[in-house]
Amino acid sequence: MRISEANADDIAELARLLWLNSDDGELVQQSVDAFAAxxxxxxxxxxxxxxxxxxRLDGPELVGMAWVALIARPPRPGMTSRMSADIQSVFVTPxxxxxxxxxALIQAASDHAVRLGALRVTVHSGTKAVPLYERLGFESSRQLLQR
Structure with missing residues (x-):
């Protein structure tokens, strides 16, 4: 298995994975190629x-992805560069x-965020994946609320 940061050459394959990871209701009447554009x-x-x-496994085809969104936070005295990160759209082919x-993908994305100075890394997970995230050090937080 090879884990790497995606680049523009991976867009068509990323589109395919995002397409596979979509609920049928989200597929509308759009081709994978149109979505890739x-x-x-x-x-x-x-x-x-x-x-x-x-x-990737042995070939060029992608078998999984994990995205990380980096979010700039307002500065505080003594901390002019603050950032949070959110893990998104994790998918591995069945x-x-x-x-x-x-x-491995979640770890790579999390490590990337921390290297760039993220003070916290969050994820909004499906129920089945919660144990995986907990094994990787994610914990529930009473302070993280959603609306």
Whole structure:
């Protein structure tokens, strides 16, 4: 397994994974190629705030992804550069699940955020993935609320 930061050459494969990870209701009447074109535009606009990590096995095809959104926070006295991060859109193709790929992707994305100075890394997880995130050091927090 190879984990690496995604680049523009990975957009078509990322689009395929995002497509596979979508609920049927989200697929509308759009082809994967049309979605890839939209993703390419989004990628260019959001490159400073979003990074994707990807997993490959033996070939060039992606078998997994994990995105991290970097969020600038207002400065505080003595801390002019504050950042948080959010893990998003983690997906591993069903045929290779259970091999540690998801954990490796989440770890790579989290490590990236921490290297850049994120004070915290959050995730909004599906129920099935909660034990995985807990094994990786994520904990529930009474202070993290959502509306």
């Amino acid at each position: 939209e993703l390419e535009e989004w990628w260019a606009a959001c490159a400073a705030s979003h990074v994707a990590y990807v997993a 045929d290779v699940r259970g091999q540690g790929i998801g954990a």
